[in-house]
Amino acid sequence: MILFYAAGASSQAPHILLREAGLPFALERVDLATHHWANGDYRQLNTKGYVPALLLDNGDLLTECAIILQWIADQVPERHLLPPAGSPARYHALEWLNFIATELHKNFITPERHGGIAANFLSKTRKGQEQTRIHVSPRLDWVDRQMEGRSYISGDRVTAPDAYLFTMLTWAGRLGLDLTTWRNLADFFGRMAMRPAVTDALAIEGPPHALTDAG
Ligand SMILES: N[C@@H](CCC(=O)N[C@@H](CS)C(=O)NCC(=O)O)C(=O)O
Numbered sequence: 600m601i602l603f604y605a606a607g608a609s610s611q612a613p614h615i616l617l618r619e620a621g622l623p624f625a626l627e628r629v630d631l632a633t634h635h636w637a638n639g640d641y642r643q644l645n646t647k648g649y650v651p652a653l654l655l656d657n658g659d660l661l662t663e664c665a666i667i668l669q670w671i672a673d674q675v676p677e678r679h680l681l682p683p684a685g686s687p688a689r690y691h692a693l694e695w696l697n698f699i700a701t702e703l704h705k706n707f708i709t710p711e712r713h714g715g716i717a718a719n720f721l722s723k724t725r726k727g728q729e730q731t732r733i734h735v736s737p738r739l740d741w742v743d744r745q746m747e748g749r750s751y752i753s754g755d756r757v758t759a760p761d762a763y764l765f766t767m768l769t770w771a772g773r774l775g776l777d778l779t780t781w782r783n784l785a786d787f788f789g790r791m792a793m794r795p796a797v798t799d800a801l802a803i804e805g806p807p808h809a810l811t812d813a814g
Pocket of ligand 1: 609
């Protein structure tokens with residue numbers, strides 16, 4: 600299977616989870632400014648034009664970060680990256696994935712995306728970055744309270760939503776939000792940052808796009 604990604608983008612979450620899952624996969628980098636990848640126009644492959652996308656071995660293309668994370672977790676049930684389908688715990692894990700997708704991820708994404716002058720995923724303008732901080736901070740307050748006494752979102756074990764939350768916290772840091780304001784989130788971030796799946800994913804992806812118009 601092939602994960603289409605951009606450095607530091609939301610695709611980092613499935614990248615981390617693929618490594619936690621121990622599944623074999625290849626990576627293909629997408630230039631979000633030009634929508635090109637090694638074989639040409641990325642939009643011919645993924646008509647949505649964004650990452651992540653996961654090309655399965657049967658030729659099927661999966662999109663939407665939260666769904667790709669579920670698919671990865673379900674390939675390796677023995678790793679408990681999500682609770683079993685149908686269990687009450689599964690629905691709570693899905694609650695987290697949906698919250699991260701719609702309340703965090705979506706509020707971080709710049710309205711300037713889709714080829715605008717500041718195109719990519721985080722705003723490159725001061726005004727846009729300030730707006731993002733205003734929208735995201737109260738959501739991070741809430742997550743911080745939920746994380747009290749927990750090592751990971753589900754308790755003591757890493758699961759799919761953790762990979763997603765970690766990636767969102769890298770974005771918070773890039774936008775100048777001081778994670779030490781949220782003690783539980785800072786602890787969680789430090790814990791995740793030490794996991795080999797995370798250090799490997801970050802090292803391979805390299806630095807994300809710059810946050811200035813010139814970048
Ligand atoms: N709804 C999508 C959103 C994905 C998304 O926002 N991707 C960003 C990177 S984090 C992107 O590729 N932006 C470039 C573009 O939209 O052209 C998901 O949940 O996967």
